[in-house]
Amino acid sequence: MTEEASPPPLDSAELGAYFALIEVSSLLRHAVEQQLRDVGDLSYVQFQILATLGDAADGSRRMTELADGVVYSRSGLTYQVGLLEKAGLVARSPSAEDDRGVTVTITEMGREVLARVFPGHIDVLRQLFLEPLARADIDSLARVLTVVRDHMRSIPPRSAKPRQKSAVRRSITGGGA
Template identity: 40%
Template sequence: MLPAQQETPWLTPAEMRAWRGYMDGNQRLMEVLNRELQDSHDLSLADYRILVMLSEAPDGSTRMSDLADGVLSSRSRLTHQIRRMESQGIVERTTCAEDGRGVLAQITDEGRRRLAAAAPTHVAGVRKNLVDLLTPNELEVLADVFSKVDAAIGDR
């Protein structure tokens, strides 16, 4: 055995069950939510998430760097995605008036319309495929668990 293998604290059966259950369940959930938005509204789940963040900004716009951080995307991946979304007329890029160097992504009226149309589909999918399957206590535990995971990884 290699030294790293001897020192590795392998997962117990209970830990493995939890890990695999999370991986499989998360992948299936994201796939079904994405498919519902694609099929009904021609939006990806990633597009939807960006539109939500922009719609929640006071003036409907956010610096691209902040948006990338907010949707947990690389700046280059976000740039390509915003370019695709611009071609659909649902966002636009502008120069930041504050410093002239930053680039803002801004939701358009068409983006707001598409988001409003897609939101009921998305919420119904989240409810059907996650929320309604769990008890209130399980939902609280789920929120606590992933808040801990996010905080721990985000601090690195």
């Protein structure tokens, strides 16, 4: 262990890009969250779910696809989709080809809510995020971040988590906090 001699430190631009990325996304998320709450009584995740579904060709996705799309835990998604279903904004149905799968579909009401919150959402984005940027900056940002996103998607073994059976279960769960 501890073969970590000491990775070369990050330079100013690298650190700056990282910290600014985190802070900008945090602030943006908070602002957007507030707007969504006000206008449509939606959490950010719920909006993401609806937006993803609304964007799908037939308005539906499988649970796992959704979870990956919004970078969320499976259980958390179950919870939120449950809320959305109770509110009548999405519908759940057993997947056609795979009986253990669940297909989530956006309802008319879901589309209405989406349509209602979208304008304000865009306003917030413009005011907080896009306003101070030049056309070229936005293009550049989109290009670079897309490269990073594609890279990240390909790196982490998202669902490559080997599942241990109880027979060989080991208590490597680091004795709690």
